[in-house]
Amino acid sequence: MGDISVIDEELAWMIVVVLLSAGIFFVIFLYHIIRAYIKSNREKIKFKETRSYGYIVGGGSIIGFEFFCLLFLEIENEIIRNIATGTFSMVLFFSPILIWLIGSYYNKSKKL
Numbered sequence: 001m002g003d004i005s006v007i008d009e010e011l012a013w014m015i016v017v018v019l020l021s022a023g024i025f026f027v028i029f030l031y032h033i034i035r036a037y038i039k040s041n042r043e044k045i046k047f048k049e050t051r052s053y054g055y056i057v058g059g060g061s062i063i064g065f066e067f068f069c070l071l072f073l074e075i076e077n078e079i080i081r082n083i084a085t086g087t088f089s090m091v092l093f094f095s096p097i098l099i100w101l102i103g104s105y106y107n108k109s110k111k112l
Helices: 009-043 053-072 078-093 095-109
Strands: none
Touching: 009 053, 009 078, 009 095, 053 078, 053 095, 078 095
16 A cells, blocks of 8 residues: 555646646637527527637537547557647647637638
């Protein structure tokens, strides 16, 4: 029982911050899905014509990228695993900013 490894405090705080950021991303993502659904039904327009669609596309692309990072964690090569872990953590940390950038770019490009 004395052989339990405990993570250090800096790593624990990094994990907490990354998970909080991922939680904020998920709330933003769900908000835009619900908002687009309500607006498209109320105004009788297509789902793609709402301003929230760009943020939904951004959220979907971030979730897809995180899925591929998780797949790369299964590779036996330690270098690739370390790169995938770092990339996964950074994408989770910056996911609220990334969803905002992708959504804003989509809305500007479609002139919504």
